[in-house]
Every structure is written in structure tokens, then in C-alpha cells.
Amino acid sequence: MRVMVFVKATEDSEQGMTPSPELDQMFVDMGKFNEELVNAGVMVAGDGLKPSSFGKRVAFDGPSRTVIDGPFAETRELVAGYWLWEVKDMDEAVEWVKRCPNPMFGPSEIEIRPLYEMEDFADIIPPEAAAIHDGVGEKLAKS
Structure with missing residues (x-):
């Protein structure tokens, strides 16, 4: 089972990073945790994201596209980082997250969401679309 693990943003993470001994230790702790994930064959990918002030959103409404510049208002709804993990089930993902060092200096949250797999769409996807998606996957x- 693949899951996306989101490190939720905080007001601190939206301000960017300032060098400090605490930040140094956070990098060390998170590096060790990532190393554990890789050694266990769990971590597929992962990275931190710059604050939303560096980002853009594109809003869709039919054929219309509107570009919205960051920063974005609802900090608690933003993502500051992510992992893509391969785990046997959601319980395993929760156990790994519970072992994670706090990714922020204060209270923080990590969200875990399962990814759709092509077999989830087996009963509804047209054969032509399945073939396209299979080709992209290959x-x-x-690469």
C-alpha cells in the first residue's frame, strides 16, 4: 500500500528557516528518521516545501484558469513537507509517524492518506484510459 504522508505547515514554517542550534538538531533528527525509513524499505520519496509565499495556485472553472500568488491564508491547511511511503497497511504507516521526531518547533500535525491504485478503478475505468495509464506507469x- 502506498501512502502520502503530509507534514502540515505552521506559522513558524510559513516564515521560512533561520539558522539556529534547534534547527540544526531538527535536521539531524529528521535525517536519522529518514535513514530508518530508507533502511526499512518504506520511504519512496520525500522533501520539505518552501513557504507558500513562494508558491502559486491555479484555480479551474471550466475552461478558465486563474493564477493565485502565495502566501495562502489558512496555514493549518497547508503542507510543509511530504513523504511517499510503501507500507503493508495504514497501521504500519501510523506506527512510523508516531516514531517521527516532531517536524516543527511547536505543536504540529502529520496527515497520512492512501494513494489510489489502478485496481481501485478496475470496475469504472474505460479500457482505453487504462491502457494510457499503464503506458505512463511503464x-x-x-526513468
């Missing part, structure tokens, strides 16, 4: 696997 190309990604080769």
Missing part, C-alpha cells in the same frame, strides 16, 4: 518505471 515510462515512469524506466
Whole structure:
């Protein structure tokens, strides 16, 4: 089972990073945790994200596209970082998150969401679309 693990943003993370001994220790602790994930064969990918002031959103309404510049208002709804994990089930993902060092200096949250797999769509996806998605998956696997 693949899951996306989101480190939720805080007011501090939205301000960016300032060098400090606490930040140094956070990098060390998180590096060790990531190393554990890799050694266990759990971590597929992961990274931190710059504050939303560096980001953009594109709003869709039919054929219309509107670009919205960051920063974005609802800090608690933003993502500050992510992992992509391969785990046997949601319980395993929760156990790994519970072992994670606090990714922020104060209170913080990590959200875990399962990814859709193509078999989740087996009863509803047209064969032509399934073939396209399979081809994309094969190309990604080769890169």
C-alpha cells in the first residue's frame, strides 16, 4: 500500500528557516528518521516545501484558469513537507509517524492518506484510459 504522508505547515514554517542550534538538531533528527525509513524499505520519496509565499495556485472553472500568488491564508491547511511511503497497511504507516521526531518547533500535525491504485478503478475505468495509464506507469518505471 502506498501512502502520502503530509507534514502540515505552521506559522513558524510559513516564515521560512533561520539558522539556529534547534534547527540544526531538527535536521539531524529528521535525517536519522529518514535513514530508518530508507533502511526499512518504506520511504519512496520525500522533501520539505518552501513557504507558500513562494508558491502559486491555479484555480479551474471550466475552461478558465486563474493564477493565485502565495502566501495562502489558512496555514493549518497547508503542507510543509511530504513523504511517499510503501507500507503493508495504514497501521504500519501510523506506527512510523508516531516514531517521527516532531517536524516543527511547536505543536504540529502529520496527515497520512492512501494513494489510489489502478485496481481501485478496475470496475469504472474505460479500457482505453487504462491502457494510457499503464503506458505512463511503464515510462515512469524506466526513468
